Amino acid sequence: MKLTIDFSTLRDAASRMGAPVDIEPFDLQRPNPPLVRKEVKVDTTPPPELEIPEGGMELTDLEQIGTAHNLLTWQGQQVLLYIQDHRWKFEAARSDGEKGNKVHLSFCRTLEEMRDSGKFERYVVTRDHSEYFRITGKMHGWQEESADTDLKVCKFCLRKLNYGGYLAPGNKAAFREFSFIKFFEQYESFFPYHPSRKAGAPENYTEDWQEVSRRYRESREYVCEGCGVDLSRRQYLLHTHHINGVRSDNAEHNLKALCADCHSKEPGHVHMAVPHKVRQEIAHLRHEQHKTDTADWKEIFGLADPGLNGLLYHLKTLNAPLPEVGLDIQDERQAIVANLELAWPKAGVGIAISEVDASATKAENWRIYSVEKCLEQPEKLVALIQRQRRD
Known part of the structure; x- marks a missing residue:
């Protein structure tokens, strides 16, 4: 059934109050324009x-x-x-x-x-x-x-x-x-709070940078050119990176679409603070899309939270089995209750940064260890993983 609605009275009232009256016609047959979700900026400055x-x-x-x-x-x-x-x-x-x-x-x-x-x-x-x-x-x-x-x-x-x-x-x-x-x-x-960044040189982005970035990411179908994760449904997690570091050089060969995690790991990006929850959201999508399937330690380093690098070096040196990165943990109702930074599902062993994730995963009968504990005794961690995999 077609609806015909007369907005003339509303427009007249709005005009008398000084409001703009160039209201776009309301059409139920036309799809709504896509909602624009801006990148969330988390305030990490301490009180x-x-x-x-x-x-x-x-x-x-x-x-x-x-x-x-x-x-x-x-x-x-x-x-x-x-x-x-x-x-x-x-x-x-x-x-x-x-x-x-x-x-x-x-x-x-x-x-x-x-x-x-x-x-x-x-x-x-x-x-x-x-x-x-x-x-x-x-x-x-x-x-x-x-x-x-x-x-x-x-x-x-x-x-x-x-x-x-x-x-x-x-x-x-x-x-x-x-x-x-x-x-x-x-x-x-x-940590919830990060050191303040010293004011440096101007960033020198061009005035049309937002539009340039949007067009470029759109041309790449909102897929990260680093890890391959599809962010078409989470467009705010995809950035546009200047390869040569010159932010006024918007030549296409100098641009690269990168998820927030990959972008933060590029040289010269110490100004970027990527909250833990954002990294976990990207990790969840990677795992869901099978972008974490790897048999290569180099790729593990690229996918994992950078704070785990010291432990990863230990694991690589000790010939530990390759971990899964960013594994979602589900309860008996198949609801996701936690996300592990590193996990060995066959051994039921994992490493979590967040205490909330650690507690929720322990409730599902996993053995969960802190980064600190693993750094102190990496040999025992590897021995446990190998023993549990055999059992």
């Missing part, structure tokens, strides 16, 4: 009471510092620790950060020794998203000064995290090429 001043904050008690996933934390935030007061070696450290005190990422052997000796109060906690750290000390043998310098990371911390595969024989790159900016970015999924 004011949890802000650490730029340059760091002195500790008054060791109990202020916690650990999560083998990383240092303060009030639920990922932090770094270092001794700011360089005293008589200030001049040398200011000129060459290599000669200064080391910056700690984890509760390593050095911090344990400092705690046991009662010297922990000398440390400063910081979340500065930078490669430079504020140091103090004596200049010319007597004058108190302060300066910023490029202090280096603690090697004992790299060892504890197996960061960048640091424990592999002859691997010097993990230390030589270490970046604090990249380090914070790698573990963003583990």
